[in-house]
Amino acid sequence: MAKVRGTGFAAVNYPTGMHLGGDPTQSLIHMTPAGDVVVTMASVDLGQGLRTVLAQIAAETLGVPYESVVVETADTDTGPHCTGTFASRTTHRAGNAVVMAAEEARKAMLEVAGELLEASPDDLETDGEGNIHIKGVAGKSVPVGEVAGAAHFAHGKSIAGRGAYLKPPSPMDPETGACDPDSTQAHACTVVEVEVDTETGAVEVIDVKSVYEVGQQVNPDLVKGQIVGGAWMGIGHTLYETTAPGYPAIDPAPVDFQNYLQPGAAETPEITCEVLEFPAASGPYGGKGVGEMVTNSPIPAIVNAINNALDVRITEIPVTPEVVLRALDEKAQAGG
C-alpha cells in the first residue's frame, strides 16, 4: 500500500454560440450630455466579467476612454433582446452587437464634432482619451464632452447607435445531418498529475497545466480567471461533487454545503495555463467564447491520471475513495 502518482490529459474543442432558431443579441448605446457612454443590454453578467468586456469593446470602437463607459445589463423586461448567457456566446454575440451600436454612435459623434471643428467627419480621429482631432492638424481638437453637450443643447441631435447581431438559423440537412451549428470554436488541452493513496482511496490533484486557444483575448486577466476557476470546478466534479450519493435513489440528496462536498483552497493545487491567440473572423476583435469549456478538459484529464496511476479503468465521476478502492479490488481479483 502506497501513494502512487499518475499523469493524464484530455483535449476539448468547444463551440461558441448556437444556431437552432437563430441566435440574436441586440445593443443600444447613447451618450449623455456630459459625454459619458451608456451601453444598454439585456445580457447577464454572472461574474465572468461581461460588463468589463463590453465596456472595453464599446470604448475601443467609439474611441473614448474605458472609464467613460457604463454598461447597464440584465433587465430582460426592458433591455434590447439577448438570447442569454449560455453556450459561451455572450462575449461573441453581445460583443458583436456592441461593435455595431458603437460604430453607429461614433458616426453620429463625428458628425457633430465635424460641425464644431468645421471639418468633414472623414477627416477626424479620436485619441481614446476623450478628444476628437482633425487628422494631421495640431491643436485642432474638441473634447468629447463638448461634442455631446453641443449635440444635446445646440444641434438637437442624439449621439446614439443600435446594434443587432444575428447568427441565422441553420436547419439540419435531414439526409446528411449537416448544419452550421456554431460561429467559431475554441480549443484546449489539460495535463494533470495526481497522487492516489491506495490504502484510503483518496486522490490529491498535484498539478493542472493547460493550453488554451480562445481567439483574440479581449481581457487576458478575465480569461485566466475563467480558466483557473473552471479547472477548480473540474476538480470538484471529478473528486467530490454529486447531487445523488444514493444513485439511482435521489434520496438522500445533499441539501447543504456541509454535505455537498467541494474542494477548498487546501485541495486546490497551482493551476497554470498558456493562452494562444488565433483571432476568429466572426468575433468582436477576433474573440471567441471561453466560459464553459474550462471545466471540460480537466475532468477527463484527472480521471485519466487516476487510471494511469493505478492501472485501472474508472469511467464514472465523482471518483470518490470508495470508487478508487473498488477499482483496486476488482483489479486484484482479476489478477489473482
Added chain:
Amino acid sequence: MESKLIRLTVNGREEAVVADPLATLQDVLRDSLELTAVKSGCGQGGCGSCSVLVDGELRLSCLTLAERVEGAEITTLEGLNETNAIVPLQQAFVENYAAQCGYCTAGMVMAAKALLDRNPAPSRDEIVEGLSGNLCRCTGFAPIVRAVEQAARALSGEEAS
C-alpha cells in the same frame, strides 16, 4: 413572540432596532440596518458569506443571535473604512481578480481581515486555514489566496514606512 428593542454597536455607530428576540445578527444587519455586504449563502453556517467581526473575532452572523452581541463591537465590510474608501486588503482583491460573481467576496475579505489582524505575516498554509470556512464557487481560491498574500505584504510595508 414579542418584538424587543436590541441595541448594537455596528461599525462604530450605536444602533437600536426593533426585532424578534430570536432574530439572527444576519437578519438585523441585512434587513434592519441595510448592511447588505453581509450575504446569506446558506443561513446555516456552511458558507462563510455572512462573516462579520464581533469584538475583532470572525463570526458567522447567521449563527449569532443579535441579542447576544449587545454591547459588542460589530464590524461589517461597510465598516472597514469610515470614509467608505477601498482599503489595501480590498485593493489586493481587485488587483488579483479575486472576485467573479462577488457573492463570497465580502465574507472572504472579513475572514482575511480577522486573520491579518491577529497574524500580519501569515504563511500560505495559514491563509488557507484562515479562509477554510469560506466557500467560493467561481474563482478556484488561488486568486483569493494571492490577494491575501499581497495584502499582508502591503500592510507590513505600510507599517514599516
